[in-house]
Amino acid sequence: MNSHDFDIIRCPSCNVKNRVPRSKTGLRPKCGRCGTPLLPAKPVEVTDATFKQEVLDSPVPVLLDCWAPWCGPCRMVAPVMDQISAEFSGRLKVAKLNTDQNPATAQQFGIRSIPTLLLFKDGRLVDTMVGAMPKAQIEARLRQVV
Numbered sequence: 001m002n003s004h005d006f007d008i009i010r011c012p013s014c015n016v017k018n019r020v021p022r023s024k025t026g027l028r029p030k031c032g033r034c035g036t037p038l039l040p041a042k043p044v045e046v047t048d049a050t051f052k053q054e055v056l057d058s059p060v061p062v063l064l065d066c067w068a069p070w071c072g073p074c075r076m077v078a079p080v081m082d083q084i085s086a087e088f089s090g091r092l093k094v095a096k097l098n099t100d101q102n103p104a105t106a107q108q109f110g111i112r113s114i115p116t117l118l119l120f121k122d123g124r125l126v127d128t129m130v131g132a133m134p135k136a137q138i139e140a141r142l143r144q145v146v
């Protein structure tokens with residue numbers, strides 16, 4: 001196996017870097033040293049049912065990408081979310097919410113246009129970014145919190 005078959009995921013607890021086989025990243029891998037569940041290096045799908053557990057109760061800040069399949073600008077944001085998820089691995093969880101399928105959460109945060117990025121820390125909404133913003137601009141806003 002070469003290095004492209006692995007994701008490097010930093011443990012949120014002891015900070016050690018874990019090499020996780022790409023085929024296992026969807027299986028909630030655990031840290032090889034301390035056993036803490038590793039955050040996925042890819043965005044996680046969040047629904048109205050899992051929003052509290054995945055976002056509000058997260059031990060690290062969460063960037064929530066609110067999107068819908070028919071939204072063109074949302075498709076431009078998607079690869080940026082993948083990159084940010086990998087770059088901030090272990091320090092930030094990137095999540096995606098399909099606002100068509102999960103109207104309760106979208107309504108709770110008053111989302112009127114998509115894409116909208118919501119940034120949560122310690123169960124509170126700390127920043128809102130409306131529209132398809134450039135990656136550098138999103139990262140600058142993230143660094144104020146993460």
Ligand SMILES: [Zn+2]
Nearest residue numbers: 011014031034
């Ligand atoms: Zn660990």
